[in-house]
Amino acid sequence: MLDRYPLLSRLSLMLACLASLSAALFVSAGVAARLESLALAQPDGDAAARLAGVGLIQVVLMFLFVAGCGLILRTAWKVLAVRTDLALARVAAHTAGAVAAPAGGIDEIDRLVRSLDSVAAQLAGRLADGERLSRHAREQERFAARSLEFIYRACANLAENSASAPWLTTLLEDMADCLQAHCCSLALLDPVAEGLGVPAVLGAPRLARLLDEFDADELARSGGLRRSVAGPDGEIVELAVPVRDADNIYGVLIVEARGDFLFESRHRRLVDAVAGLFALSLGNLQRNQRRRRLALMDERSAIAGELHDSLAQALSYMKLQIARLQLEIGRSCSACAPGGTVLDISGEIKTGLDSAYRHLRELLSAFRTSMPPGGLQQALREVVEELSARAGTEIGLDYRLGDVPLSANEEFHLLQIVREALTNVVRHARADHALIRLERDEDGEVLVLVEDDGRGIQPDNGGEGHHGVSIMHERARQLGGSLTLDEGAGGAGTCVEVRFRPRSAPG
Known part of the structure; x- marks a missing residue:
């Protein structure tokens, strides 16, 4: 003790x-x-x-x-x-x-x-x-507050805006700020990007380095990726999350952060939620576009059926009757010599009926034309491939309307105008090269140019394809714009120019 x-x-x-x-x-x-x-x-x-x-x-x-x-x-x-x-x-x-x-x-x-x-x-x-x-x-607590505010803004933008490039870039910037990451990127599959008219790859404030090594389709279909690698400024950590819903895969969302950043469950949940928002937005836009196109195609198909059952049959009947009339005039009327007034009038009637019938067949063909899921850009690419393979003319496409919202009716009219212009190039111009350029000018108008290096036509009479030219003029007027024909660059070939202001563009 x-x-x-x-x-x-x-x-x-x-x-x-x-x-x-x-x-x-x-x-x-x-x-x-x-x-x-x-x-x-x-x-x-x-x-x-x-x-x-x-x-x-x-x-x-x-x-x-x-x-x-x-x-x-x-x-x-x-x-x-x-x-x-x-x-x-x-x-x-x-x-x-x-x-x-x-x-x-x-x-x-x-x-x-x-x-x-x-x-x-x-x-x-x-x-x-x-x-x-x-x-x-x-x-x-701060992260939860920032996340809730970010999700709120994203949902509000989702309800008010379409999936345009500026909207998607703004969401990526907000996400990078919320996670305090180096950058956030969204890589869409090519059909999705073409259908929505947006770039296939978007990034804020820059593109992720992961896209230099992997393809978006590969990342999206493999279920994503998470890794740590050495970067130019030290070690970085990368996270790739597929943008998908129950039916489709749209792309991949990539987050790049500093090396000591740990993707905890709260960070992963936020990235998954943003990927789900992107998938919801892109899926709704694609479905809305398909519904509008299907509704328009159904309406056009119904109109085509009505025209075929009524006006087309009537014109066919009249053509047969005028042929019989000319035959009977030649047989029984001695006063109706060749070159006579009656025979000339009947010939003019037959010519008018042939022209009307041809116009009607062109309208029926146009009404029955379907728009692919990829929208105008995919449809133009299919037309270019079809006519290039058929005629041997080298046709280029320069599509710059990714951020321009066009209605289904505007897309159909533009498609038919370009198709008719290319058909005239293939049939009449004898051109080796042609170029289609679609862009938006500083005033907000859509400009469509179809240029070739063929033999050209006279702007006054429209050349050999004057019937098609008149239809193109009519379609341009329905768009609220104008169509002009002029000489191509250097005075060779022809240049078809269409200008109009989309209905959704501000006045």
Whole structure:
């Protein structure tokens, strides 16, 4: 027991010594009193000498007693005041203090100091953990607030805007800011991008480096990718998430962040939610476009059926009748010699009927033309491939209307105008090269140019394909625009130019 408390044992020993000294002083005082009485009774005896010896002993005992009291007071002050103050100061400062306790410990105060140091260290660790958890909680709260605000803006934009390139880029910028990432990119499959009229690859503030190594279709169909690689500015981490719904795959969403960024579950959930929003938007737009095109095709097919069942049959019947009339006039009317007025009039009627019938067949063909899922750009590409393979003319397509919203009716009219212009190039121009260019000028008008290097036509009479030219003029008027024919670049060939303002464009 005393081994565990050496300070108490030392104090007890010192107090026992003081008690012994006190007892010795008390005994010596009694002896001195007796010797003093003897010395008074017998002056000539040896009592006086013994009394002097006892006095000397008392002085020594008194000196030892005073020294022991001073030693006890000094030890008590050092232990109970100085070392206790140091221990309390170390506890108050939560540190090991300037005076370190021995590793093995000397007394209770040393063990108390070590215990207090341990408690202080634990408290400091708990405070550090609490501060770290508090910072993490505040960061989680800020991220949740930014994520909710971002999702709200994305849903609002989704409800108000179509999937144009600026809209998609804005969402990618907001997402990069919310995740504090280097960049965010959206890579769409080619049919999806062509159908929506947007670039196949978008990025904010730049494109992800992952797209330099992998194809968007490969990433989307493989289920995405997550990896850490060395970049020009240090290590980076990349995450690719497919943009898909239950029916289709539209592309892949890529996030590139710094190397120490950990894609926790909250970050992954946000990226998945954005990918789902993109898929929802793109899917709805594609379905709406298909519905509008199907509705328009159904209407045109119904009109074509009505024309075929009524006007086409009537014109066919009239053509047969005018042929019979000419035959009967030649047989039975002796006054109707060749070159006569009656025969000329019947010939003009037949020519007019042939022209009307040809116009009607062209209208029926146009009404029955279907628009592919990829929209105008895909339809023009199919026309170019068809006519290039059939005629051997090299035809180029420069399509720059990706961000221009066109109605289904406008797309059909443009397709028919370009088809008719290319048909005239193939049939009449004898051209080696042709170019189709579609773009939007600074005033917001759509400009369509069909140029060739053939023999050209006269702008006044329209050339050999004047029936087709008149139909093109009529389609341009229905678009609210104009169509002009002129010489091509350098005075060679022909240039067909169409200008109109889309219905959805601001006035």
